[in-house]
Amino acid sequence: MKIKEILSADRPSVSFEVFPPKKDAPFTPVKRAVARLARQRPSFISVTYGAGGGGNVNTSRVAAFVEGECGVTALAHLTCVCATSAKIRSEIAALRKAGVENVLALRGDAPPGVDPSSGEFPHAADLVRFLRKNAPRLCLGGACYPECHPECEHLEDDIAHLKDKVDAGLDFLTTQMFFDNNDFYRYLAKLRGKGITVPVLAGIMPVTNGRQIARICKLSGTYLPSRFKAIVDRFGDNPPAMLDAGVAYATEQIIDLFANGVNAVHVYTMNKPEIAERIMANLRSIVAR
Ligand code: FAD
Numbered sequence: 001m002k003i004k005e006i007l008s009a010d011r012p013s014v015s016f017e018v019f020p021p022k023k024d025a026p027f028t029p030v031k032r033a034v035a036r037l038a039r040q041r042p043s044f045i046s047v048t049y050g051a052g053g054g055g056n057v058n059t060s061r062v063a064a065f066v067e068g069e070c071g072v073t074a075l076a077h078l079t080c081v082c083a084t085s086a087k088i089r090s091e092i093a094a095l096r097k098a099g100v101e102n103v104l105a106l107r108g109d110a111p112p113g114v115d116p117s118s119g120e121f122p123h124a125a126d127l128v129r130f131l132r133k134n135a136p137r138l139c140l141g142g143a144c145y146p147e148c149h150p151e152c153e154h155l156e157d158d159i160a161h162l163k164d165k166v167d168a169g170l171d172f173l174t175t176q177m178f179f180d181n182n183d184f185y186r187y188l189a190k191l192r193g194k195g196i197t198v199p200v201l202a203g204i205m206p207v208t209n210g211r212q213i214a215r216i217c218k219l220s221g222t223y224l225p226s227r228f229k230a231i232v233d234r235f236g237d238n239p240p241a242m243l244d245a246g247v248a249y250a251t252e253q254i255i256d257l258f259a260n261g262v263n264a265v266h267v268y269t270m271n272k273p274e275i276a277e278r279i280m281a282n283l284r285s286i287v288a289r
Contacts, residue, residue, distance in 0.1 A: 001044075001073045001101070002101055002102060002139040002171075003043075003044055003073065003075060003102045003139050003141065003171065003172060004139050004171040004172060004199075006043050006044060006073065007172055007199040007201075007263070007264055010263070011263065011287075011289070012258045012263055012264075012265075012283075012286060012287045013043040013201075013263060013264045013265070013287075014042055014043060014254070014265050014266075014267060014280070014283065014287055015042045015043045015044045015045065015046065015075075015201065015264070015265070015266045015267070016037050016040075016042045016044075016045050016046070016266070016267050016269045016276060017045075017046045017047075017048065017266060017267065017268045017269060018030070018033065018034055018037065018045060018046070018047055018048070018062065018269060018271050019047070019048040019270075019271060020047055020048065020058035020059050020061065020062040021058055021062075022058075023057075023058070027058075027061065030062060030271060031062075031065060033271045033272070033273050034062060034065060034066060034070065034271075035069070035070055036273035036277075037269060037273045037276055038066065038070035038071070038072045040273075040276055040277060040280045041072075041289075042072060042267075043073070043264075044072060044073035044074065044075050044102070045066045045070070045072050045073075045074055045075070046074070046075035046076075046077060046104060046174075046266070047059050047062045047063045047066065047074060047075070047076055047077060048077045049076070049077035049078055049079050049106070049108075050077075050079050050108060057094075059076055059077065059078075060076060060091075060094040060095050060097075060098045060100065061098075062074075063075075063076040063095065063098050063100045064097075064098035064099060064100070067098065067099045067100060068098075068099060073101075073102065074098075074100050074102065075100075075102040075103070075104055075141065076095050076098075076100045076102065076103055076104070077103075077104040077106060078091055078095075078103050078104065078105060078106065078127070079106045079107060079108025080105075080106070080107055080108065080119075080120075080121035080124065080126065080127035080130075081107050081108040081109065081110050081116050081119065081121070082110060082111070082114065082116075082119050083119065083120065083121060084119075084120055085120055085130065088121075088127065088130060088131075088134075089134065092131070092134065092135045092138075096135075101137070101138060101139055102138065102139045102140075102141065103131065103135075103138050103139075103140055103141070104140075104141045104142065104143070104174065105124055105127045105128045105131055105140050105141070105142055105170070106124050106127070106142070106143055107121070107122075107123055107124040107127070123161070123165070124142055124143070124165055125161070125164050125165040125168045128140060128142065128165055128168040128169050128170060129168045129169070131169070132168065132169035139171050139172075140169060140170050140171050141170060141171060141172045141173060141174055141201075142162075142165050142166070142170045142172075142173050142174075143173070143174060143175075143176065144162050144173045144174070144175050144176070144187075144191075144200065145158060145175065145176045146175050146176065146178050146183045146184050146186075146187035147176070147178060147183055147187075147221060147222060147223055148221070150220065150221040155187075155190070159190060159191065159194055159196075160194075162191070162196065163194055163195065163196055166196050166198055170198055171198060171199075172198050172199045172200070172201060172264075173196075173198055173199070173200045173201065174200075174201040174203055174266050175187075175200065175201065175202055175203040175266075176203055176220055176222065177203045177204065177205035177216075177220065177222055177268060178202075178203070178222060178223075179205075179207075179222065179223065179224055179225055179228050179249075179253070180223060180225045181253055181256050181257060181260075183223065184202055184257070184262075185260065188200055188262075199263075199264055200264075201264040201265065201266040202257050202262055202264065202265050202266065203266050203268060204250050204253055204254055204257075204265055204266065204267050204268065205250070205267075205268040205270075206246050206247060206249075206250035206267065206268075206269075206275050206276075206279060207228075207232075207242075207246045207249070207250075208239075208242055208243045208246035208247065208272075208275055209239070209242065209246075210232045210235065210236020210237065210242050211236065213232060214232075228249060231245045231246075231249060243275070246275075247275060247278045247279055247282075250267070250279055251279050251282040251283065254267075254279070254283060255282075255283070255286065258286060267279065
């Protein structure tokens with residue numbers, strides 16, 4: 001099913017992100033985690049691309065498993081940094097074979113020392129234009145950044161680039177994780193003001209590991225509100241307590257988003273079904289179909 005159709009239903013939607021196994025790593029643990037996540041009946045499951053060098057071999061394999069064996073709509077991520085059009089064509093063919101109808105079109109991050117804009121596809125918008133021309137039936141999503149993409153100095157410029165990307169043919173957007181919903185609400189108002197009207201999925205990362213979060217926020221430029229910092233300071237060294245607090249924080253963020261009219265939330269599960277299950281248990285009546 002196309003994600004734009006799922007998002008057109010006027011009811012809360014929760015989807016999940018998973019990552020594929022690294023190159024040559026066993027497939028079974030990921031399969032087991034994905035099957036457990038699928039039992040939560042998410043609107044769809046997205047599968048990241050390239051992380052750890054797994055490339056599309058494992059992305060399309062996991063996406064095929066999501067669609068074929070779990071019976072859940074899959075969204076395959078695809079990056080274009082350093083890629084040739086021949087490579088992108090072969091990726092599209094693999095996804096078509098896997099029965100995938102939805103692609104998250106991304107630029108990705110270049111390896112150290114490489115200028116990301118030096119290749120055939122300098123920006124994700126170039127990939128979107130290519131996919132629209134060569135695979136017009138795909139439903140396409142793109143990434144966006146409520147706190148500005150780390151490489152862009154001004155949010156206004158980042159939004160102008162985003163408008164170009166959406167106009168190239170995106171059907172929806174998914175945000176980078178954020179921990180202060182007000183950042184998302186302000187950002188959404190700006191996007192709408194600039195004429196970006198496609199659905200925007202709010203990216204929520206349940207943080208259950210105190211040590212990990214400082215590193216993730218530094219890399220992504222994500223702001224940690226003082227309320228959240230206090231949780232990490234108090235419970236960061238106590239894994240079971242941090243798990244309880246992280247699940248509660250993510251649940252609260254999601255309920256606030258739904259209460260304020262946001263209909264689509266994308267949960268970065270980090271392949272941990274036990275965390276997603278606890279969040280979904282807290283949302284049972286809210287997302288009931
Ligand atoms: P773009 O939209 O191309 O933007 C990148 C930068 O270029 C921005 O600063 C933008 O303002 C600027 N820019 C765009 N157009 C122009 C222009 N015409 N002129 C000048 N500047 C311009 N990475 C992975 O490797 N694998 C994944 O699976 C993956 N999944 C992701 C999922 C989500 C929801 C998100 C938010 C990110 C994901 N990423 C993933 C990370 C992403 O690839 C990086 O953040 C990357 O740095 C930017 O990708 P993009 O598609 O947003 O790029």
